[in-house]
Amino acid sequence: QDSRCGLTGAGYRGILCSLPGEKKEFLQNGPDLQDFVSGDLSDKSRWAEYKGNLKREKGERLHLPPWLKTKIPMGKNYNKLKNTLRSLNLHTVCEEARCPNIGECWGGGEYATATATIMLMGDTCTRGCRFCSVKTARSPPPLDPQEPHNTARAVAQWGLDYVVLTSVDRDDLPDGGAEHFAKTVLHLKERNPKILVECLTPDFRGDLKAVEKVALSGLDVYAHNVETVPALQRKVRDPRANFEQSIRVLKHAKEVQPGVISKTSLMLGLGETDEQIYATMKLLREADVDCLTLGQYMQPTKRHLKVEEYITPEKFKYWEKVGNDLGFHYTASGPLVRSSYKAGEFFLKNLVEKRKTKAI
């Protein structure tokens, strides 16, 4: 039904029936809604022609450039994954934070190549950061003690070989949920010793004992996001988070578990300068962070920060080169790249295997 033009389903069908034959054929063979909303990402030559404004002026709201338009997720694999998660009462950050890649990651080929980032400890966070649309509450519901077990079971059902575990902030819990995290990794590795596990953790309010607990749980990659350059930390993140604290988390994980790979993420487009980005990347490399991902910030709701700038795909490629030159093991950089975007996982899988064989 389209209430705007006053047609009900029946009325619309009636109109269709009364069309001449050739018009009917035109309508049936022509573009449908799916074509319009798909955004035609494959036509990359068009991106350079895009004449829209990329840097926000006062009072303006930028329009989405073509390279950020994605297909609406649908299809068997996507639905299959969604049902598995629902039946086991699990949450994904993919859904909660409205990730634009959800169609791509979840729908990818057979189950084995599909990737999802599981969100542990519920869908409600104790902080309200200005870039994040995950639900917030002072006292979220208590932890589900079955979650570590259910997560391991779900992952085993999927046959995934690389899984990312992340969580909300749980400042209401004494250990910030570190024990719960660690248990999940343990169960996962018990069910499948070959599985590669990445944990994207909160800062645990700087509690290094909590960081240690997760770092020693048997995981392969320890990730924690600095989110933005130091100058914008206060504007973008909750005041309980800060750059130094996040660096300490990343450093400590490696100190207590030297074999682990560390990883962090930056959002671009929040008003940072090129100098600030470069300086931040250097600081991260100096802290021996192994892998870096860079992606475009996208405003999730009207209560969140506006996008200050849409960085072009070419500029993202430039930062990738900078990252590689600075010596990161891997720099995943692109408008739609997120901390756990699938491309990085494939590479990291190789990297971790490489390290394991080296160590032998």
Next chain:
Amino acid sequence: HAHFCSEDKITVHFINRDGDKLTAKGKPGDSLLDVVVDNNLDIDGFGACEGTLACSTCHLIFEDHIFEKLDAITDEEMDMLDLAYGLTETSRLGCQICLKKSMNDMTVRVPETVADARQSVDMSKNS
């Protein structure tokens, strides 16, 4: 929607970070966060935690005579307000302040963020 005649509405003026004045109306009992959201006011990153006292992004500065008459602050609000940048003697969190008739025509100020302050320092250095 129920129909409210304009006499029931309370007018609030918001002085935005860049100095712009935004005027909006709300019903008695609406929080100032409700007013901002319902009127789609252009205040960047306001109300990130949706009024659950888990952030300080709805920090507002009130006129003295209005501030004195506000309901007492709770510990929970104080915890979050303490973390706000640019705290003043008449600061409160907008999500906790509900409109009363006596607030009609009041003016509230949206405080600067750290980034704003840094920018104005940089600009004065260059001039």
